[in-house]
Amino acid sequence: MKKVDWLNTLLQNNNMNTQIKNLFQNKAKLTKLLFTFVLAASVILVTNMNALATQNSGYGYGYGPSGYGYGYGYWSEETPTLTVNVGSCTTGCTVNISSSATLSAGFGSAPSGTPQIRLSYSTASANDVAYTDMSGSGTSWTYNYTSPALTSNDTVTIAIRTLGGDGHTPTFTNTSFTVRATGTGGSPGGGGSTTTPTTPTTPTTPTTETPDTVIVPEVTVTTDTSIELDSDGTTATMTTGATMSFSGGSHSLRVASINVSAGTATIIVTSEPISVTLESGEMEQVDIDGDGVMDLELTLEQILSSTQIKLLVKPLSATATMSSLPRRSTTPNLANEKTGVEYFVSLTKHTPSSNEWSVVHFIAYGTAESSRMSVRDRQGVIGDYYEIYHKVPTTNAEWSDIALILTSHKPHERVVTVERQAITDFVKVYKRLPNYSNVHDEWAMYYVAYKIRNVIRNIDSEKAAIGTFKSVYKYVPSTSHHWAIMRAIAYSGASR
Structure with missing residues (x-):
């Protein structure tokens, strides 16, 4: 050396x-x-x-030649169950007119806010009950219901939402009950009432009123057949290739194929062909005229052979429709529709077709969840959805997600890429990594990722959030993404 x-x-x-x-x-x-x-x-x-990489439920970071690098891990979350009872009834419940029943909601885990209930009548919509606070605490909440004086039977659809910090959207099966116009008094659940005539001289044995029995008509279709569908449904025993026409012949369906080993059958519904493959016992709703509203309910009751099935066909026009589904007003507003079409074309670069017209109807007329919004605001909702999912909403499930976003809930359909971006925004605003066991941190990212709106706005909170946004980004919010970050700051409850 x-x-x-x-x-x-x-x-x-x-x-x-x-x-x-x-x-x-x-x-x-x-x-x-x-x-x-x-x-x-x-x-x-x-x-x-x-x-570092194993803390915070799968989110880690490290330093390399290009600076800090972030690793993303999908987090798990609690999805509480919800059981709804009508009186003591749990399914297929009935309440007589001018009678009372306690609607009970039992959550699998306690919501942090006060749950609200909404009741929608399929026919007598003037009796609809807007979202109203329920009574109770913890996991048990109730609403005292009194049926109106109706002249005919009606179906009441139940919707329950939570507005609190955890913001969970529970799902439940007992989502509707029937108000029966025949008879008075009685108890919910179809039990009816027990009455004793009081004639002084002739006492009688008490009798128990039983609920109405729904009888569904049955038809056999082996060749081309035209029928009128019953409002409660029609059971059709159908052979492969045979066509059943209904609605005055303007619509039809046929069995295209049957797979006995798989337990499935494929049904083609027209006028515009729609292919539906059902498993035995499965039900699916179909929009046969492309207006964004489900018109037909198909249930594959039984596969009888390799060439024959039993199919329950039920029209939905006479039953309740989801308030979250846009539909054209009976008094059209052509100016609003023109605005809706122009926005649709500017967004998608093509004209609406089939069930895409539901987007135009949403912009022009809104839904129960968006009726108070301006046309411009509803355009923004569609634009946000398109930015997140790269498509416009057309199906029941997609419009349901729109309704959830508009009512302070996270949608069912999740997108990993937008949630990753939300993590970056969270770190910038809160100067730390999100803690996935903290529901406020989690919801801050949901607000940003899915551009969730708030049902109840707090202007003071939003003003303060704009100030926080400006201090972080050095400019005021101007895009839909910016405003989503502002809402996360204002409403999620997350803190530095």
């Missing part, structure tokens, strides 16, 4: 000169020492990074 003057001077003046000189002159020893040092440092670094 070549020696330099300053090194010789240092070695001569140091009482460790012999050891250091030997070390520098022995390349093998020096190499071994450096290797040991680097290995120890690497072990310490890897151990620390593993600890």
Whole structure:
């Protein structure tokens, strides 16, 4: 090894000169020492990074040549169950007119806010009950219902939402009950009432009123047949290839194929062909005229043979329709519809067809969840949905997600890419990583990812949130993404 003057001077003046000189002159020893040092440092670094990468339920970060890198892990969340009873009834419930019943909601886990209930009548919509606070606490909540004086039977659809911090959207099966116009008094659940005539001289034995029995007509379709569908449904025994026409012959359906081993059958519904494949016992609703509203309910009751099935066909026009489904007003507003069409074309680069017209109807007329919004605001909702999902809503499930977003709930359909972006926004605003066990952190990201709206707005909170946004980004919010971040700051409850 070549020696330099300053090194010789240092070695001569140091009482460790012999050891250091030997070390520098022995390349093998020096190499071994450096290797040991680097290995120890690497072990310490890897151990620390593993600890960072495993904290916060699968979210980690590390430093590399290009700076900090973030790793994303999908988090799990609680989905509470919800059981709804009408009185003591759990399914197929009935309430007589001018009678009372307690609607009970039992949550699998307690919502942090006050749940609200909405009741929608399929026919007598003037009696609809808008979202109203329920009474109770913890996991048990109730609403005292009194049926109106109706002249005919009606179906009441129940909707329950939570507005609190956890914002969970529970699902439940007992979503409707029947108000029966025949008879008075009685108890919910179809039990009716027990009455005793009070004639002084001739006492009679008490009798129990039983609920009305729904009899569904049955037909056999082996050749091309035209029928009139019963409002409660018609059970058709159908042979492969035979066509059943209904609605005055303007629509029809036929069995295209039957797979006995798979337990499925494929039905073609026209006028515009729609192919529906059902498993035995499965039900599916179909929009046969492309207006965004489900018109027909098909249930494959039984596969009888390789050439014959039993199919329940039920028209939906006489039953309740979802308030979240847009439909054209009976008093059309052509100016609003023109605006809706123009926006649709500018967004998708093509004219609407079939059930895409539901988007135009949403912009022009709104839904129960968006009726108070302006046409421009409803355009923004569609634009946000398109930005998130790269499509416009057309199906029941997609319009249901729109309704959830508009009522402070997360949608059922999730998109990983937008949730990743929301994590980046969270870190920028709150100067820390999100804690996935903290529901407020989780909801801050939902607000940003899915551009969730608030049912009840707090203008003071939004003003403060705009100030926070401006202090972080150095400009005021101007895009839909910016406003989503503002709402997350205002309403999620997350903090630095």
